Amino acid sequence: MNPCKALLPAVVAALLAPAISQAALPAQPATPLTTGSVRVDIATGRVDGDVCVSNAPANAQAHFVLNAGLNVARVTDGEGKPVGFDGWYDPGVDGEARVYTLAEPTPKLCVQYVGAFPLYPKHDALGDFKGMMAFNGDSARFTEQSAWLPQAFDPKARVRSSQSRYDLQVGCAGCRFLYLNGSPAIEGAQGRFRSDNARPILLFGGSGPITRTAQVTILNETLPAAKVEALSSTVQKVADVHSRYMGAPLADRPTFLRMVTLNQIERDREGSEWGFATWPTIAMSGSIGNVADSLLAGGEQADRRVQYIAHEMGHYYFGTLNRPQGPYFWVLLESSAEFLSIKALREISGDAAADRYVAGLQAAVDKQSTPLPAFDAIDGSSDLGEMYRYVYGPLLLLSLEKQVGEAKMQAFMRGLLAAPSPTNWKELQAIAVKAGIDAKAWEHWRASCVAGGRQRCQ
Numbered sequence: 001m002n003p004c005k006a007l008l009p010a011v012v013a014a015l016l017a018p019a020i021s022q023a024a025l026p027a028q029p030a031t032p033l034t035t036g037s038v039r040v041d042i043a044t045g046r047v048d049g050d051v052c053v054s055n056a057p058a059n060a061q062a063h064f065v066l067n068a069g070l071n072v073a074r075v076t077d078g079e080g081k082p083v084g085f086d087g088w089y090d091p092g093v094d095g096e097a098r099v100y101t102l103a104e105p106t107p108k109l110c111v112q113y114v115g116a117f118p119l120y121p122k123h124d125a126l127g128d129f130k131g132m133m134a135f136n137g138d139s140a141r142f143t144e145q146s147a148w149l150p151q152a153f154d155p156k157a158r159v160r161s162s163q164s165r166y167d168l169q170v171g172c173a174g175c176r177f178l179y180l181n182g183s184p185a186i187e188g189a190q191g192r193f194r195s196d197n198a199r200p201i202l203l204f205g206g207s208g209p210i211t212r213t214a215q216v217t218i219l220n221e222t223l224p225a226a227k228v229e230a231l232s233s234t235v236q237k238v239a240d241v242h243s244r245y246m247g248a249p250l251a252d253r254p255t256f257l258r259m260v261t262l263n264q265i266e267r268d269r270e271g272s273e274w275g276f277a278t279w280p281t282i283a284m285s286g287s288i289g290n291v292a293d294s295l296l297a298g299g300e301q302a303d304r305r306v307q308y309i310a311h312e313m314g315h316y317y318f319g320t321l322n323r324p325q326g327p328y329f330w331v332l333l334e335s336s337a338e339f340l341s342i343k344a345l346r347e348i349s350g351d352a353a354a355d356r357y358v359a360g361l362q363a364a365v366d367k368q369s370t371p372l373p374a375f376d377a378i379d380g381s382s383d384l385g386e387m388y389r390y391v392y393g394p395l396l397l398l399s400l401e402k403q404v405g406e407a408k409m410q411a412f413m414r415g416l417l418a419a420p421s422p423t424n425w426k427e428l429q430a431i432a433v434k435a436g437i438d439a440k441a442w443e444h445w446r447a448s449c450v451a452g453g454r455q456r457c458q
């Protein structure tokens with residue numbers, strides 16, 4: 001359920017514009033709150049949880065998911081009253097998680113659970129992926145996808161409430177540091193972590209080093225000063241460009257997390273890299289140094305890393321401040337982050353770099369043989385695949401900018417940030433109108449670039 005593309009070989013202050021106040025941000029969908037405590041033991045792979053979830057969406061209060069390797073000891077309603085549940089026999093399954101059905105919906109759900117996972121200290125597992133509760137001998141890595149914490153589940157839409165505010169006490173026997181996505185890493189084997197922003201909750205506990213600068217945190221790897229500086233300065237530049245463009249300060253800074261994967265032996269033999277981004281975490285197998293090396297090398301190698309980092313940092317706006325939903329979900333989440341990354345690439349690496357990147361996107365669409373869903377006819381059942389999210393959607397946004405000009409496009413992007421997710425074409429147009437894009441201009445764009453799923457504007 002990683003909203004970001006897996007890390008391919010490719011992979012910013014002065015605020016001139018007025019900042020968007022919290023009050024101007026959209027009414028968000030129900031934001032779950034996860035509280036309680038979890039204990040982890042790196043030497044045994046044991047996990048103990050005593051965790052409550054409240055404020056889940058109404059249609060997700062009768063079910064929850066939990067990693068299939070965890071055993072539920074007890075479910076209560078938050079006041080200690082036991083709640084009956086099903087899921088032992090012939091359980092429902094959602095990926096790496098079991099689905100549990102409560103005897104009745106409960107606004108607050110508390111689950112006590114325990115489990116133990118295999119250790120791979122030789123890093124010789126057959127595979128590794130984002131949904132694993134991964135113990136490699138000296139670290140524990142659980143992403144939100146692993147469902148290491150109970151998550152409310154909407155069985156009809158098959159959607160987990162995978163982003164949550166949190167107030168969690170975490171203990172990890174054998175850890176030198178602890179990190180929860182969206183909170184500063186701490187040195188120590190236990191700590192309390194809180195976030196008032198809903199986040200995908202990722203836990204990483206390990207024994208490696210931590211490097212902090214004003215711009216980045218690098219977890220689990222020591223890098224020479226020149227490489228740290230390369231990462232820091234790129235992040236500073238992207239934060240500056242994004243903040244200015246969106247008119248709201250980019251308050252998060254990324255954490256680069258080095259992972260030694262469960263199958264690292266095989267990866268090292270093949271020379272393959274794997275990574276994922278769960279904003280503000282950018283996790284990579286092998287070495288974060290590879291990213292810094294590319295930045296220092298310059299040229300196209302550097303351009304691709306700048307674009308990648310700028311894409312991920314775009315998720316502070318689209319994914320964190322504004323959490324998209326509805327039929328335009330993928331475009332609002334990914335195409336908008338991609339559009340911002342191209343703006344940043346142009347400012348940081350120059351026109352040639354940005355033009356080359358955009359040409360690559362257009363070439364990919366030109367090769368597409370199956371028709372793409374027309375953007376003005378999208379509804380909840382439209383299947384917007386990777387090509388749509390990362391390639392076609394950004395080109396559509398660029399084509400709108402070309403027709404209406406940079407100033408109105410900037411106002412439109414700020415409008416998308418500040419508005420609740422549009423649920424239909426009329427609502428999307430209303431945001432455009434507010435941004436100064438009149439009906440005639442909007443219709444011209446629709447007819448020349450959008451209608452029928454055109455692969456190029458006509």
Ligand SMILES: [Zn+2]
Binds near residue numbers: 315337
């Ligand atoms: Zn993304």
